[in-house]
Amino acid sequence: xxxxxxxxxxxxxTGLFAVFEAGLLQLRCHLIDALPQPGGQCAExxxxxxxxxxxxxxxxxxxxxxxxxxxxxKPFQPGFTLGERAETIExxxxxxxxxxxxxxxxxxxPVVAIAGGLGSFEPRKPLLGxxxxxxxxGVAYMIKEPEIYRNKKVLIAGGGDSxxxxxxxxxxxxxxxxxxxxxxxxxxxxxSVEKVQELKNKxxxxxxxxxxxxxxxxxxxxxxxxxxxxxxxxxLEVEVDNFIPLFGLSPKLGPIADWGLEIEKNAIKVDNSLxxxxxxxxxxxxxxxxxxxxxxxxILCGFHExxxxxxxxxxxxxxxxxxxxxxxTVGGVIGFDGSKKEAPKAVVKAIN
Numbered sequence: 001x002x003x004x005x006x007x008x009x010x011x012x013x014t015g016l017f018a019v020f021e022a023g024l025l026q027l028r029c030h031l032i033d034a035l036p037q038p039g040g041q042c043a044e045x046x047x048x049x050x051x052x053x054x055x056x057x058x059x060x061x062x063x064x065x066x067x068x069x070x071x072x073x074k075p076f077q078p079g080f081t082l083g084e085r086a087e088t089i090e091x092x093x094x095x096x097x098x099x100x101x102x103x104x105x106x107x108x109x110p111v112v113a114i115a116g117g118l119g120s121f122e123p124r125k126p127l128l129g130x131x132x133x134x135x136x137x138g139v140a141y142m143i144k145e146p147e148i149y150r151n152k153k154v155l156i157a158g159g160g161d162s163x164x165x166x167x168x169x170x171x172x173x174x175x176x177x178x179x180x181x182x183x184x185x186x187x188x189x190x191x192s193v194e195k196v197q198e199l200k201n202k203x204x205x206x207x208x209x210x211x212x213x214x215x216x217x218x219x220x221x222x223x224x225x226x227x228x229x230x231x232x233x234x235x236l237e238v239e240v241d242n243f244i245p246l247f248g249l250s251p252k253l254g255p256i257a258d259w260g261l262e263i264e265k266n267a268i269k270v271d272n273s274l275x276x277x278x279x280x281x282x283x284x285x286x287x288x289x290x291x292x293x294x295x296x297x298x299i300l301c302g303f304h305e306x307x308x309x310x311x312x313x314x315x316x317x318x319x320x321x322x323x324x325x326x327x328x329t330v331g332g333v334i335g336f337d338g339s340k341k342e343a344p345k346a347v348v349k350a351i352n
């Protein structure tokens with residue numbers, strides 16, 4: 001059985017930053033994630049996508065943010081159970097919890113922090129009869145490595161930010177980019193819509209609206225698609241190497257929904273006035289997986305929630321100890337590996 005101070009379910013940015021905040025309190029963490037690597041959606045879905053609202057970083061790629069967080073928590077030596085889903089939870093007589101994964105790995109901790117992002121999720125797929133035949137043979141539902149599409153003919157379907165952003169990005173990578181949307185209006189950021197229009201005018205993006213992909217063709221792998229205009233019902237045959245429908249994700253809490261937690265609209269209700277604790281004392285929910293009045297699903301908000309959660313967890317684990325918070329510029333960062341970072345001490349010298 002794996003024992004730790006705080007068991008974190010979900011190794012996305014919020015879960016990773018919780019390791020750092022716990023480490024400052026000399027609390028050890030272990031993380032469980034169904035994905036095969038840390039980073040959550042930032043690593044699995046859009047590692048090459050820029051993020052613009054992380055304090056101190058005017059722009060940072062999602063994958064780079066994960067790399068930085070992993071470097072930041074390295075001194076606190078977190079443990080990881082990756083590629084396994086948290087399946088069941090049991091409360092012991094001493095008040096601690098045992099969480100067992102779908103592969104039977106057991107973890108024991110006095111505090112559990114659920115940082116599962118949107119939970120388990122599946123892409124929303126278009127209703128095409130032979131779609132599964134071409135999955136991984138030209139059809140993909142997310143872009144992990146843009147270089148795969150270099151000098152290829154790519155068709156993207158969708159009208160949100162992901163479809164717009166990736167069309168713009170791949171315009172400088174792929175041989176040909178076609179963007180198909182069932183409406184003339186897009187629901188993404190205005191500057192992205194204007195950029196797509198600009199690239200269309202320059203001949204770098206083929207824009208077909210209002211239209212939908214209605215059929216896929218190819219022997220063994222995808223070779224072309226049929227696009228039907230929804231206003232005239234005209235059909236177009238478009239040669240493609242890759243078809244990427246970006247219609248968003250359908251989030252699900254998975255087994256966590258059966259743990260007796262208070263759920264509201266597929267999210268876990270928490271007390272945000274203090275510490276983001278759930279209706280079960282000792283179980284917290286931080287990041288996109290939780291909900292409370294005024295909730296914003298932003299990474300930076302998850303960082304804040306993780307910080308307050310760790311303070312509360314310390315008091316739960318050590319009820320008779322009083323923790324006096326010190327800024328890292330004063331107390332430094334002392335790692336479990338013996339490392340120490342601290343600001344240079346001021347030199348006091350008498351002047352004769």
